[in-house]
Amino acid sequence: MARLSLSLFAFLVVCLLASPGWSQQPPPEAILFNGKVFTSDLAHLYVEALAIRGDRIVATGTSEKISALAGPQTKRIDLGGRVVIPGINDAHYHLMIHSTVFMLPLKGMDPTWPEVTSELASALATAQRGTFIVGETGGAVLEDPRATRATLDQLAPDHPVMLATWTQHSAILNTAAIKMLGIKENEPDPKGGWFGRSADGKLTGLAMEFARFRLHRRMSEMASEEEALQQTRDFLNEAVRFGITSVQNMSEPASPEMYVHLLEKTQTPIRVRIMRYLLTDKNGPIDEGRDLPRNPSTLITVSGTKWMLDGTPIERTAAMRQPYSDRPSTTGYLDFPEKDVEAMLRKSLHDDDQVMFHAVGDRAAETLLNAMDATGGVAVWARRRVRIEHGDGLVPELAARAKTLGVVVVVNPTHITLGDLIRKRYGTARAEQFFPFRSLLDLGIPFALGSDGPMNPYLNIMLASTYPGKPREAITREQAVIAYTLTSAYAEFAEMDKGSLEPGKLADLAVLSQDIFHIPAEDLPKTESVLTMVGGKIVYDAKVVNSR
Ligand SMILES: [Zn+2]
Numbered sequence: 001m002a003r004l005s006l007s008l009f010a011f012l013v014v015c016l017l018a019s020p021g022w023s024q025q026p027p028p029e030a031i032l033f034n035g036k037v038f039t040s041d042l043a044h045l046y047v048e049a050l051a052i053r054g055d056r057i058v059a060t061g062t063s064e065k066i067s068a069l070a071g072p073q074t075k076r077i078d079l080g081g082r083v084v085i086p087g088i089n090d091a092h093y094h095l096m097i098h099s100t101v102f103m104l105p106l107k108g109m110d111p112t113w114p115e116v117t118s119e120l121a122s123a124l125a126t127a128q129r130g131t132f133i134v135g136e137t138g139g140a141v142l143e144d145p146r147a148t149r150a151t152l153d154q155l156a157p158d159h160p161v162m163l164a165t166w167t168q169h170s171a172i173l174n175t176a177a178i179k180m181l182g183i184k185e186n187e188p189d190p191k192g193g194w195f196g197r198s199a200d201g202k203l204t205g206l207a208m209e210f211a212r213f214r215l216h217r218r219m220s221e222m223a224s225e226e227e228a229l230q231q232t233r234d235f236l237n238e239a240v241r242f243g244i245t246s247v248q249n250m251s252e253p254a255s256p257e258m259y260v261h262l263l264e265k266t267q268t269p270i271r272v273r274i275m276r277y278l279l280t281d282k283n284g285p286i287d288e289g290r291d292l293p294r295n296p297s298t299l300i301t302v303s304g305t306k307w308m309l310d311g312t313p314i315e316r317t318a319a320m321r322q323p324y325s326d327r328p329s330t331t332g333y334l335d336f337p338e339k340d341v342e343a344m345l346r347k348s349l350h351d352d353d354q355v356m357f358h359a360v361g362d363r364a365a366e367t368l369l370n371a372m373d374a375t376g377g378v379a380v381w382a383r384r385r386v387r388i389e390h391g392d393g394l395v396p397e398l399a400a401r402a403k404t405l406g407v408v409v410v411v412n413p414t415h416i417t418l419g420d421l422i423r424k425r426y427g428t429a430r431a432e433q434f435f436p437f438r439s440l441l442d443l444g445i446p447f448a449l450g451s452d453g454p455m456n457p458y459l460n461i462m463l464a465s466t467y468p469g470k471p472r473e474a475i476t477r478e479q480a481v482i483a484y485t486l487t488s489a490y491a492e493f494a495e496m497d498k499g500s501l502e503p504g505k506l507a508d509l510a511v512l513s514q515d516i517f518h519i520p521a522e523d524l525p526k527t528e529s530v531l532t533m534v535g536g537k538i539v540y541d542a543k544v545v546n547s548r
Contacts, residue, residue, distance in 0.1 A: 159174075190281050274300070305354075403443050410449070414452070
């Protein structure tokens with residue numbers, strides 16, 4: 001007992017000596033002052049200034065207090081009244097890696113078949129024989145009976161052609177594309193997906209869900225090293241200009257190994273988390289990325305596994321509890337039965353690895369929640385931060401269950417712009433309840449933001465804080481920034497290290513070109529970072545902030 005007290009005493013002395021005021025700390029390496037620093041920390045939402053030593057923030061407060069800490073060597077960054085936010089953490093992203101293809105210049109997100117064939121004809125007139133032609137379409141082409149392998153073969157016998165929905169969940173290919181992407185005529189369906197087949201068993205050219213995802217992977221493998229590196233560099237340059245300092249990237253289309261390689265080669269200036277995203281063959285999931293270290297370098301983390309549980313409303317493959325309003329013969333498609341979802345959950349427990357599920361329809365969300373109950377319920381899952389990606393179908397009753405199970409929800413504001421199509425597919429009553437934002441926050445569900453598309457965080461903040469078509473689900477801009485920073489960090493178990501601007505946390509931040517909390521909403525998408533820091537290091541500088 002006496003010895004314990006003695007060591008406790010010694011420990012306290014060490015603590016006191018280590019705290020500022022008792023020992024001589026060197027001055028900070030940099031201070032940022034004279035700003036409106038939004039911290040994402042509810043206890044002190046705004047400060048004027050902060051000090052950085054090494055890769056961490058060591059103090060925050062008034063400009064006066066922080067300036068007093070500076071020494072002769074300290075870099076002084078005068079913010080000139082600008083807004084600073086914690087670096088954006090895009091919690092759901094897909095870095096696209098692909099070989100150079102001829103993209104059909106289609107207008108809008110849902111071109112018609114005649115529009116596609118007309119653009120295809122012009123492309124064929126100019127594109128060299130063998131050039132891979134890709135058209136990004138919506139639901140209209142997918143369900144046009146003329147859009148088949150046979151028709152595409154007639155139109156383009158010498159060019160591989162793929163018409164793919166922009167959701168990446170379905171595609172129609174001609175014979176040349178089928179060959180190029182290595183699909184055999186007797187290719188078995190992978191688990192969780194299927195190839196369209198005619199009565200005689202011949203491939204119709206349609207690839208859905210996991211049959212489609214593997215084609216996306218093949219296209220990333222066809223990219224040359226130089227193409228892949230350039231696409232990675234473009235992504236990283238865009239990220240730092242937006243003040244994005246962390247990205248959680250699904251290993252889709254490329255493999256986790258390829259992403260790690262590309263990020264190492266380009267010396268990523270931002271933090272990138274790679275989440276495994278397993279493809280399947282006819283027997284089930286093909287494991288990958290397990291040999292990668294958790295931290296191949298300081299800025300790269302490999303962790304977590306993402307699963308697709310269903311499709312999207314565009315293809316009517318989001319798994320619904322009630323039939324689609326505009327096609328009552330279907331309730332969508334659940335990629336895996338509940339037993340398989342239980343196995344995915346058990347695997348995440350066994351590997352002590354976070355697991356996240358793309359669940360769009362309410363049946364997909366319900367299946368996951370049932371599987372969580374069947375594998376231990378609250379006692380097992382409350383602290384494991386199982387993630388639902390998108391979560392469109394988290395209607396109040398399912399959202400309440402998700403909250404109890406400690407589920408983290410990552411939503412993508414650009415998806416709410418599909419309002420009209422959603423009303424068509426789901427009917428008005430369901431559309432009213434689907435895509436909850438504010439109601440999830442009000443329930444106390446950890447609510448993070450990811451782009452899953454256009455990366456511009458300020459476009460996403462505008463959409464989340466105005467919620468076109470359903471303003472009662474809008475959240476405030478402050479809530480949106482917290483969701484994009486602190487809660488996104490929570491969604492990757494990193495909130496102790498980043499996500500808010502507080503002493504002890506990593507100095508990941510962005511000085512913004514305009515005051516995102518006060519400008520008119522429609523101006524938000526024009527916002528850029530003028531200075532981005534990752535771990536106290538300037539990774540982007542538009543040279544408009546004075547420093548000395
Ligand atoms: Zn996604």
